[in-house]
Amino acid sequence: DGGITQSPKYLFRKEGQNVTLSCEQNLNHDAMYWYRQDPGQGLRLIYYSQIVNDFQKGDIAEGYSVSREKKESFPLTVTSAQKNPTAFYLCASSTYRASNYGYTFGSGTRLTVV
């Protein structure tokens, strides 16, 4: 079945450590996105990429980094510079015309800083 796989499902990190969240899709979608979901704040865009080797900052990119070396993969690194990293992270993908078709979402990674 085609879809988006996020791993791990749960992740614990010590303060001061970087951590990388994985996102892989086999939908042949051009565009991929990372959102952060916090209670009462909805989904906020961290980074997005419309093609391989290109990505743009979203609304809350500070303290995060991404890469898009392959069409299928869009890993997100939460760096030690992110002040409040504990959250639920969602990856999504879309065809180039997401405005018509919307996104497909992964099942998310819950990151907890301990």
Place this chain on the structure above:
Amino acid sequence: AQSVSQHNHHVILSEAASLELGCNYSYGGTVNLFWYVQYPGQHLQLLLKYFSGDPLVKGIKGFEAEFIKSKFSFNLRKPSVQWSDTAEYFCAVNADGGATNKLIFGTGTLLAVQP
């Protein structure tokens, strides 16, 4: 800045009651509009979408939404809710005419349906 407002943060209904969840956006140009649902323990799923044509759109599971351009609104409705509709509902807008694929999401509405 573009924004999406969902005025109801928590809604509690009894089964068979009618549902209307509000969604307003702040952009005057061409918009594409979406409602997503997140059932407990599941990932976000597309309920319905509007990008042109009939402003009354029908989605899965008996949901519908009406795009009212003059009110900048895209409210979600269902005539009779079921316990299985308990979920969090998100309105989303693509407000740059498709120049990018960015969706801006509202803060979500938690719906609890009591049997």
